[in-house]
């Protein structure tokens with residue numbers, strides 16, 4: 001079964017002086033539990049593709065199907081619900097709230113969806129454990145290294161148990177050793193949480209961690225079948 005399908009998706013940005021054709025007829029099916037990497041040079045359309053899958057922007061044409069449901073007619077409220085239930089997102093710039101501690105940042109998506117109490121605290125603790133940051137729970141972002149901040153952001157990205165985690169250049173602000181640690185963490189998530197990962201990266205080293213590599217160039221996507229099916233690695 002596919003968690004994400006793109007069918008002939010195109011995106012044209014036409015606000016500027018010259019229209020930019022950021023995606024051209026992209027067709028792609030992503031299976032449940034896959035760790036898929038989108039690679040290619042800056043400007044090839046990786047962020048655009050992920051932003052469309054997360055509902056942060058709308059395609060110019062084509063269909064995006066999430067968990068079997070065509071999203072074409074979705075309102076922004078429906079997309080907000082999808083990001084609350086189905087989708088988690090991690091960005092290059094960690095986007096943590098500076099006044100909040102690590103555990104408060106991680107708790108935020110649950111608080112926004114109305115959870116409270118003991119189940120919330122235990123879920124937050126579980127996620128901090130998962131990313132190896134339990135002993136940093138009370139620290140604020142300014143007291144954490146870049147790698148630790150990204151771990152907090154990943155914990156926040158999965159705290160609501162999304163079936164799909166979208167990661168846009170999550171190692172772009174990190175040195176190569178820290179980047180490798182973050183990739184190893186991401187790599188462990190499909191097995192531990194049963195989620196699917198779509199990663200955008202211009203780093204080949206990062207892309208090699210994935211089960212499946214899709215190279216993009218000038219808005220075109222070249223699909224490659226998985227090296228191994230996710231079930232085989234379980």
Ligand code: ADP
Nearest residue numbers: 013016020022041042043044045046047048049
């Ligand atoms: P990547 O993530 O691979 O670097 P992007 O998806 O960010 O690529 O960009 C693809 C193309 O679309 C680039 O030419 C970029 O300048 C352009 N682009 C991206 N976002 C916008 C936008 N909001 N308005 C206009 N052009 C955009």
Ligand code: ADP
Nearest residue numbers: 013016020042043046047048051092168169172
């Ligand atoms: P990345 O390459 O990591 O995706 P970019 O620096 O290309 O990041 O883009 C950062 C943000 O700026 C994205 O949200 C993208 O949509 C927007 N953006 C990129 N290019 C343009 C552009 N030419 N005009 C307007 N916004 C853009």
